[in-house]
Every structure is written in structure tokens, then in C-alpha cells.
Amino acid sequence: MTKVKIVTDSTADLSEELVRELGISVVPLSITIDGVTFLDRVDITPQEFLTKMKQSTELPKSSQPAVGHFVELYDQLGSDGSEIISIHMTGGMSGTVASAENAARISESKVTVIDSMYISRALAFQVVEAAKMAKAGHTKDEIIKRVEKIKENSTLFVTVDTLENLVKGGRIGKGKALIGSLLNIKPIASLQDGVYTPVSKVRSHAKIVKFLSEKFAEDVRNKTIKGVAIAQVDAVELATNLKDAIKKLTGYTDVDIVETTPVISTHTGPGAIGFMYYVE
Known part of the structure; x- marks a missing residue:
């Protein structure tokens, strides 16, 4: 049976422990504040960011991950024949889903991109369930069907x-x-x-x-x-x-x-x- 691997982005607000335990790949967005760019939860914690934001005169800017970053990850994850489900923050607030979709078209791996229509832990509800099902050996179609149900509810x-x-x-x-x-x-x-x-x-x-x-x-x-x-x-x-x-x-x-x-x-x-x- 083909193995399924799960990808999401850093807006899912998942703990490092859960990410490790369920084998989820997390692609960070980036934040620019006062001319300096940080990778979300890689170079800067939410608390450190808050301190900087309060001191900043201008609004920080967030940027979606580059298409190339997704392509590299998808190719690496699919190199053993695995299929990939990539679930991301709502396309209504970020270009992250669009980046992932462009990468899916370029990648040599089989990738299905899902717009969660949500952010934060509402995105994580879908990601965590998908990762648990993938770990339990469910098929890609079974996982996608379940994710859509969670989204609806x-x-x-x-x-x-x-x-x-x-x-x-x-x-x-x-x-x-x-x-x-x-x-x-x-x-x-x-x-x-x-x-x-x-x-x-x-x-x-x-x-x-x-x-x-x-x-x-x-x-x-x-x-x-x-x-x-x-x-x-x-x-x-x-x-x-x-x-x-x-x-x-x-x-x-x-x-x-x-x-x-x-x-x-x-x-x-x-x-x-x-x-x-x-x-x-």
C-alpha cells in the first residue's frame, strides 16, 4: 500500500512534540519586521515577535513560503514513492495555498493540496486527523474525505x-x-x-x-x-x-x-x- 505523508505550514499552531510524534512536515512562513526577515517559529518565537511588534512603528509583513521550498520538500518526501497531502491556511488570507499548488504541479511526487479555509488550530484539526490516519495506514482518498468532513463541521x-x-x-x-x-x-x-x-x-x-x-x-x-x-x-x-x-x-x-x-x-x-x- 502506498504510504501517505502530511505537510502543513507554521500557521497551524502545532507543538513541536505533536509534529514529531505524527511525522508532520511544517513549512514556515516568513515575517519581516523593521527590515529584518524571520522564519516563523524557526528564527523567532511568538513571544519574541510580540515584543518587537509593540516596539515597531510599522506593521510587520508576512510572506508565504517560496514555491521552490515546497518543490524541494515534496520531491524529498515522495522519493520513496509516498503520496503527499499538503493542508494549508485559508487562501483568503495568504498566498500559501497558491504556492503549494504551483509546487505540486512542478514536483515529481504525487501531491494533493487542500485549502483548509481556516487558520491556527482550526487548520490543525484537519492536519492532525490526516496525520493520525496516515500513520494508521489509511489511503489518500480516505484521508481527504475525512479532512473535508472536519472542514465542514x-x-x-x-x-x-x-x-x-x-x-x-x-x-x-x-x-x-x-x-x-x-x-x-x-x-x-x-x-x-x-x-x-x-x-x-x-x-x-x-x-x-x-x-x-x-x-x-x-x-x-x-x-x-x-x-x-x-x-x-x-x-x-x-x-x-x-x-x-x-x-x-x-x-x-x-x-x-x-x-x-x-x-x-x-x-x-x-x-x-x-x-x-x-x-x-
């Missing part, structure tokens, strides 16, 4: 504490940001069809926790919870409060809190959280 919300990075990144206008800051507005958005989509506005952290925990309780009713994670940018307290509220409302306790990648925090700024889950 996943939800991701993002909340930001400051509108500064959204303005610098051109996602909202300065006038809106000024009004938002004066009113202490915290926007809540979802990643719908892979695109940042505003869903609500609240005025306090307590209201963020209330909105997200109630939405979660509603979505998981009479369903099996398969995975829950909170990715945070300098927002441990908010993430912990949300985890506690979820436990109180639903009794569910297995919620991972992780530091998110600089690729995401450059868009959100400090104080942001990403809340994601999938159910069946």
Missing part, C-alpha cells in the same frame, strides 16, 4: 482588542477605528468560507466571553465535541475566562490554549483571541 471566531493593526493592514478605515476606540468596541468576526467576516460588536471582555460561550453551547447541543482550542496573542486572561465559561455552560473541559503564530498576530495585534471548535 469547524467554526472559528476572532476577536481583537485594539483596532490599530486592522487599520495598518488596511482591513478597516481610520475613521471607523477612531470611533471604535472611543466607544471601546471589540469586533467579533468569523472565518466564513476562509474570509474574515464581521459577526458582532461588543464593548467589554465579559461580553466577548458571553457571546462566544453561548454560541458554542448552542452549536454543540446534541452533538459530539471533537476538538476545541483558543489561540491567543498576549490575552491569557481572556482565553482562560472563556475556557471557564465553556466549562460552566457545557461541562466540557478539554480546551487547548495556545500562543498563536506571528503571521496571525501581525493582523490582530495584542489582546486578540481565536476561538475554534469542531463537532459531529
Whole structure:
């Protein structure tokens, strides 16, 4: 039977231990801050990046991996006849999927590229399940079918504490940001069809926790919870409060809190959280 190998990118927010244990290949994106370029989670940690971002006058820029980097990896992984499934962050926010698709056309290996339509641990839900199935000897088609099912049943919300990075990144206008800051507005958005989509506005952290925990309780009713994670940018307290509220409302306790990648925090700024889950 043909072996299947799994590739993803550094925005999946996976721990090094899990990557090693499941044999996942992770391609890093790069971040440029004050003219210096770093490889995500290779040359710079999320914490180091946060310190630099707070001191920087301009918004850091993230770049997708080069096509050549993917080609090299695909050729190496497929040299023993293995097939490759490469699952990446949403094409709505990065050119990473496009880079991977171009590389798949050039590579001598058999590569299937999947746009996860998500980021962070919502991307990881798909990657981890694919890697576990590959390890258990499932076929490429079986794995792809399962990944598509997880994608369909996943939800991701993002909340930001400051509108500064959204303005610098051109996602909202300065006038809106000024009004938002004066009113202490915290926007809540979802990643719908892979695109940042505003869903609500609240005025306090307590209201963020209330909105997200109630939405979660509603979505998981009479369903099996398969995975829950909170990715945070300098927002441990908010993430912990949300985890506690979820436990109180639903009794569910297995919620991972992780530091998110600089690729995401450059868009959100400090104080942001990403809340994601999938159910069946």
C-alpha cells in the first residue's frame, strides 16, 4: 500500500512534540519586521515577535513560503514513492495555498493540496486527523474525505482588542477605528468560507466571553465535541475566562490554549483571541 505523508505550514499552531510524534512536515512562513526577515517559529518565537511588534512603528509583513521550498520538500518526501497531502491556511488570507499548488504541479511526487479555509488550530484539526490516519495506514482518498468532513463541521471566531493593526493592514478605515476606540468596541468576526467576516460588536471582555460561550453551547447541543482550542496573542486572561465559561455552560473541559503564530498576530495585534471548535 502506498504510504501517505502530511505537510502543513507554521500557521497551524502545532507543538513541536505533536509534529514529531505524527511525522508532520511544517513549512514556515516568513515575517519581516523593521527590515529584518524571520522564519516563523524557526528564527523567532511568538513571544519574541510580540515584543518587537509593540516596539515597531510599522506593521510587520508576512510572506508565504517560496514555491521552490515546497518543490524541494515534496520531491524529498515522495522519493520513496509516498503520496503527499499538503493542508494549508485559508487562501483568503495568504498566498500559501497558491504556492503549494504551483509546487505540486512542478514536483515529481504525487501531491494533493487542500485549502483548509481556516487558520491556527482550526487548520490543525484537519492536519492532525490526516496525520493520525496516515500513520494508521489509511489511503489518500480516505484521508481527504475525512479532512473535508472536519472542514465542514469547524467554526472559528476572532476577536481583537485594539483596532490599530486592522487599520495598518488596511482591513478597516481610520475613521471607523477612531470611533471604535472611543466607544471601546471589540469586533467579533468569523472565518466564513476562509474570509474574515464581521459577526458582532461588543464593548467589554465579559461580553466577548458571553457571546462566544453561548454560541458554542448552542452549536454543540446534541452533538459530539471533537476538538476545541483558543489561540491567543498576549490575552491569557481572556482565553482562560472563556475556557471557564465553556466549562460552566457545557461541562466540557478539554480546551487547548495556545500562543498563536506571528503571521496571525501581525493582523490582530495584542489582546486578540481565536476561538475554534469542531463537532459531529
